[in-house]
Amino acid sequence: MGEALLQVDGLTKRYGALVAVDNVSMQVRKGEVRAIIGPNGAGKTTLFHLITGVVSPTSGTVRFRGSELTRLPPHAICQRGLSRTFQLTSLFPRMSARDNAMLAAQARYPRRWAPFGGSGVFARARAQGEGALEQLGLSHVADRPAGLLSHGDQRLLEVAMAMAQDPEVLLLDEPTQGLSVEETAQAVETLAGLLDKARLTVLLVEHDMEVVFRLAHRITVLHRGGVIADDTPTAVKVNARVQEAYLGGIE
Amino acid sequence: MRQTSLLPALGGLAVIGLLIAAPLGLPAFAMTLLTELLILGLFAMSLDLMVGYTNLVSFGHAAAYGLGAYASGYLALNSSLPLPLVVLLAGLLTGFVAIGVGWVCTLATGVSFSMLTLAFAQLMYAIAFKWTAVTGGSDGLAGIPRRPGPFGMTVLTTKTGFYYFALASLLGAYFACRQLVSSPFGAVLRGIRENEPKTSVLGYNTRLYKIAAVAIAYGLGGLAGALYAPFAGFANTELLFWLLSGQVLIMVIVGGQGTLIGPILGAAFFMLLEHQLSSYTEAWALFFGLIFIAFVLFAPEGIWGLARRAFSRASLTETRHG
Numbered sequence: 254m255g256e257a258l259l260q261v262d263g264l265t266k267r268y269g270a271l272v273a274v275d276n277v278s279m280q281v282r283k284g285e286v287r288a289i290i291g292p293n294g295a296g297k298t299t300l301f302h303l304i305t306g307v308v309s310p311t312s313g314t315v316r317f318r319g320s321e322l323t324r325l326p327p328h329a330i331c332q333r334g335l336s337r338t339f340q341l342t343s344l345f346p347r348m349s350a351r352d353n354a355m356l357a358a359q360a361r362y363p364r365r366w367a368p369f370g371g372s373g374v375f376a377r378a379r380a381q382g383e384g385a386l387e388q389l390g391l392s393h394v395a396d397r398p399a400g401l402l403s404h405g406d407q408r409l410l411e412v413a414m415a416m417a418q419d420p421e422v423l424l425l426d427e428p429t430q431g432l433s434v435e436e437t438a439q440a441v442e443t444l445a446g447l448l449d450k451a452r453l454t455v456l457l458v459e460h461d462m463e464v465v466f467r468l469a470h471r472i473t474v475l476h477r478g479g480v481i482a483d484d485t486p487t488a489v490k491v492n493a494r495v496q497e498a499y500l501g502g503i504e
Numbered sequence: 505m506r507q508t509s510l511l512p513a514l515g516g517l518a519v520i521g522l523l524i525a526a527p528l529g530l531p532a533f534a535m536t537l538l539t540e541l542l543i544l545g546l547f548a549m550s551l552d553l554m555v556g557y558t559n560l561v562s563f564g565h566a567a568a569y570g571l572g573a574y575a576s577g578y579l580a581l582n583s584s585l586p587l588p589l590v591v592l593l594a595g596l597l598t599g600f601v602a603i604g605v606g607w608v609c610t611l612a613t614g615v616s617f618s619m620l621t622l623a624f625a626q627l628m629y630a631i632a633f634k635w636t637a638v639t640g641g642s643d644g645l646a647g648i649p650r651r652p653g654p655f656g657m658t659v660l661t662t663k664t665g666f667y668y669f670a671l672a673s674l675l676g677a678y679f680a681c682r683q684l685v686s687s688p689f690g691a692v693l694r695g696i697r698e699n700e701p702k703t704s705v706l707g708y709n710t711r712l713y714k715i716a717a718v719a720i721a722y723g724l725g726g727l728a729g730a731l732y733a734p735f736a737g738f739a740n741t742e743l744l745f746w747l748l749s750g751q752v753l754i755m756v757i758v759g760g761q762g763t764l765i766g767p768i769l770g771a772a773f774f775m776l777l778e779h780q781l782s783s784y785t786e787a788w789a790l791f792f793g794l795i796f797i798a799f800v801l802f803a804p805e806g807i808w809g810l811a812r813r814a815f816s817r818a819s820l821t822e823t824r825h826g
Contacts, residue, residue, distance in 0.1 A: 331707035345698035356695050359688055360707035371688040
């Protein structure tokens with residue numbers, strides 16, 4: 254694996270007496286698919302919010318290619334090349350799937366704010382957006398309003414929007430959340446195909462162990478806000494502390 | 505498909521043609537009414553950029569109108585600048601002030617944003633009352649002239665000339681806004697309207713876009729006010745009052761928000777209805793209120809939305825039969 258793209262050091266988030274994320278250090282290397290797993294309430298989503306600037310940390314740092322991201326607003330972090338999806342689908346429901354992807358792509362162009370003209374911007378965004386829709390098998394629904402897509406397609410559209418930004422790190426927050434068993438299987442196949450082909454650097458939060466073991470190269474296990482394991486999927490499976498953490502859980 | 509997309513353009517040209525020809529056929533009082541309508545249409549259209557395109561509901565858009573009117577009145581009374589320059593400068597000043605207003609108001613979202621816009625309008629209302637040396641206090645500014653200026657541009661200062669000036673301002677602003685909402689900037693505004701947190705996470709500094717939208721909307725609203733002062737010959741605190749803020753919001757919603765044309769029609773509808781109803785009853789506002797409620801409940805897409813639906817149905821049956 255390549256150099257460390259994303260470096261998290263001693264990241265901590267306290268809400269009063271509750272320590273949601275406790276002194277977490279980890280890194281994501283170039284070309285690696287890393288999953289963050291853990292029982293409910295382990296702090297996975299909070300960690301994700303800290304990395305993407307949605308929530309600011311009590312202490313600790315997040316660095317990307319050596320430069321600090323800590324406390325930058327979400328839009329600035331995205332401009333550095335980190336694109337994310339949300340656990341609860343977040344789209345532009347009345348706009349077509351294509352327009353959703355185009356607006357995502359447009360964000361990366363210097364003339365994204367141009368108050369007139371813009372046919373050049375739109376042409377590029379269209380090519381990029383439609384490319385991303387195709388990668389996720391959504392070309393056939395490009396003209397449909399995003400709010401009217403099936404739940405599975407909506408989840409994939411969010412990934413397509415992130416892909417349209419040609420991200421250096423793709424951050425996926427529970428991409429199969431709320432999907433049926435068949436929809437999950439389908440979405441996982443689509444994602445696996447995409448990750449194999451594009452050789453992306455991915456940080457993935459996921460609940461569903463089958464999804465994790467199918468997609469991830471490395472796994473960070475969180476328990477009560479802290480890291481209890483950082484290893485390959487096969488090693489994590491037999492790790493005694495991990496089994497203990499999950500024992501009696503709802504999983 | 506081709507003919508149907510040509511039809512709106514032809515319709516638009518016909519309307520513009522009629523407006524250009526209007527002074528030939530209409531009596532003087534009707535021309536006065538029509539001029540005021542153009543100004544009010546510009547005012548309502550400017551608010552649509554915020555309400556309809558960015559989902560920034562302002563309860564204080566009278567601030568833009570009043571500030572533009574006072575600025576233009578003050579300049580006309582205290583300088584020898586020609587009319588077009590006075591109007592332009594007043595509009596620019598309003599837009600410039602609105603950068604500060606937008607900066608403060610966008611600290612909040614939703615209802616709190618609306619309340620802050622209202623607070624700013626009330627603040628300006630209070631200033632207009634107290635700062636007598638500049639605003640004339642409760643008397644306002646009276647006897648505002650339309651100066652031809654050094655180049656002898658009297659052509660714009662006559663009654664008919666002023667009508668054409670107002671028409672040109674509205675058309676210019678309309679085409680500029682049309683360009684704006686279909687630009688990359690406009691696409692981001694629509695993103696903010698639909699889902700602001702997502703727009704932000706995609707990498708857009710949404711607050712800056714919102715401040716820009718507020719500044720442009722206020723600037724054009726200020727331009728409308730700047731036209732009104734030399735049109736009416738006065739500027740008073742009524743132009744800053746919250747009643748006007750409410751009325752212009754109603755014009756936008758009744759006309760059809762997010763369409764630019766709709767709010768202009770809404771302004772026309774409001775004016776004509778006021779004109780007609782007030783000759784029958786003192787309580788004309790009550791009937792207008794009922795009409796407003798009916799629109800919100802049964803036709804939230806507004807007059808222009810209804811009209812567009814009727815057009816497309818008509819053209820659909822035509823292609824089926826033709």
